[in-house]
Amino acid sequence: MTPLERSLVPSASPLHADAAHDQAFCAAAGRLAVRSLYEELVLYPKPGLVSLIDSGSHQDMDARTFMRSLFSLRHYFLRITAAGMAGACFDELKRLGIRAEREMLAATGGINTHRGAIFCLGMLCAALGRIAASGAQPSPEALRATLRREWGAALMGHADARDAQTHGAIVASRHAASGAREEMALGLPSVFDVALPRLQATYQRSGDMRLARIDALFALMAHMSDTNVYFRGGAAGADMVREQAAGFLQAGGAAAAGWEERALDMHRLLVRHRLSPGGAADLLGATCLVHEACRRPLPGADGA
Numbered sequence: 290m291t292p293l294e295r296s297l298v299p300s301a302s303p304l305h306a307d308a309a310h311d312q313a314f315c316a317a318a319g320r321l322a323v324r325s326l327y328e329e330l331v332l333y334p335k336p337g338l339v340s341l342i343d344s345g346s347h348q349d350m351d352a353r354t355f356m357r358s359l360f361s362l363r364h365y366f367l368r369i370t371a372a373g374m375a376g377a378c379f380d381e382l383k384r385l386g387i388r389a390e391r392e393m394l395a396a397t398g399g400i401n402t403h404r405g406a407i408f409c410l411g412m413l414c415a416a417l418g419r420i421a422a423s424g425a426q427p428s429p430e431a432l433r434a435t436l437r438r439e440w441g442a443a444l445m446g447h448a449d450a451r452d453a454q455t456h457g458a459i460v461a462s463r464h465a466a467s468g469a470r471e472e473m474a475l476g477l478p479s480v481f482d483v484a485l486p487r488l489q490a491t492y493q494r495s496g497d498m499r500l501a502r503i504d505a506l507f508a509l510m511a512h513m514s515d516t517n518v519y520f521r522g523g524a525a526g527a528d529m530v531r532e533q534a535a536g537f538l539q540a541g542g543a544a545a546a547g548w549e550e551r552a553l554d555m556h557r558l559l560v561r562h563r564l565s566p567g568g569a570a571d572l573l574g575a576t577c578l579v580h581e582a583c584r585r586p587l588p589g590a591d592g593a
């Protein structure tokens with residue numbers, strides 16, 4: 290851990306006396322959040338989305354924009370883990386999130402690369418910090434329960450208090466579609482009930498994390514209401530994404546022969562229609578974070 294990383298954890302949590310352990314944990318959780326978003330970025334093929342290979346349906350950003358954005362977020366995820374560890378209320382977490390959004394926009398020249406991820410992975414990092422402060426080990430159940438218990442009421446309020454300017458708000462007013470705020474207020478059901486079981490099942494069967502992430506991404510696209518897709522493609526575009534992704538999974542997903550060509554077909558189709566399931570990409574990053582954080586203890590966690 291660098292001296293700068295150490296200085297970003299203001300004080301040890303009152304429940305957890307060992308400051309060095311707390312600092313190591315927050316630094317490890319922060320790095321894991323950035324790595325999870327990096328794993329999403331480098332995954333290919335991803336229908337309509339930016340990767341190292343191409344920019345999918347996007348003209349204003351490419352993998353370099355995402356890398357600059359990720360670099361700007363490295364201290365944010367550490368800070369929000371520490372805030373969760375210290376028992377911060379939602380308003381404090383929100384202040385960190387708003388500052389991270391500003392830093393991301395400064396790093397990308399005003400392009401929104403990680404707005405949803407700042408919110409979603411940020412809340413997960415805060416929950417990881419909270420669990421570590423109690424001396425427990427993270428598990429999907431503990432993360433979900435912590436999100437609900439510590440910040441559930443405030444997240445419900447955040448879902449109701451929509452800013453009329455955002456794309457998500459415009460979509461909510463036009464379609465019967467929920468978005469990032471509702472997903473978070475419900476304790477990330479798309480991550481815990483849909484993507485994580487799919488990722489784990491494919492990984493157990495194949496032992497190949499790339500295939501597991503592909504299946505998890507397609508499960509998310511088949512299931513969720515993605516405001517990025519609704520904003521550009523309306524209800525017809527959203528139906529197309531869900532049907533195409535469900536068809537890929539029905540054909541056997543990433544376990545079936547010829548899966549890569551089928552995934553590339555969907556990529557080309559979405560690019561033709563200028564559609565990009567950015568919400569599913571964010572939740573894939575969140576799923577990777579949950580999976581890794583619960584797989585083995587992070588440095589600094591009790592027993593690690």
Ligand SMILES: CC(C)(COP(=O)(O)OP(=O)(O)OC[C@H]1O[C@@H](n2cnc3c(N)ncnc32)[C@H](O)[C@@H]1O)[C@@H](O)C(=O)NCCC(=O)NCCS
Pocket residue numbers: 382383384386387403404405406407408411452455456457458467468469470472513514515516517567568569571572
């Ligand atoms: C809740 C957030 C993501 C804003 O959501 P909203 O729908 O209002 O805005 P916007 O359309 O700009 O962003 C939505 C983001 O969520 C992702 N997304 C889209 N659909 C979904 C979904 N169903 N589930 C999860 N994420 C989704 C998109 O990729 C996009 O990045 C958050 O940025 C926020 O609360 N902003 C307000 C300022 C703030 O309080 N920030 C700090 C919060 S800790």
Ligand SMILES: Nc1ncnc2c1ncn2[C@@H]1O[C@H](COP(=O)(O)OP(=O)(O)OP(=O)(O)O)[C@@H](O)[C@H]1O
Pocket residue numbers: 329330337338339340347401402403404405406456517520521565566567568570571
């Ligand atoms: N690999 C990825 N490729 C594309 N989008 C991603 C990727 N990973 C995450 N995203 C999410 O998708 C969003 C991309 O936003 P997008 O450009 O589709 O919409 P916008 O900037 O809100 O508006 P517009 O539709 O006008 O471009 C980002 O905020 C990010 O949260």
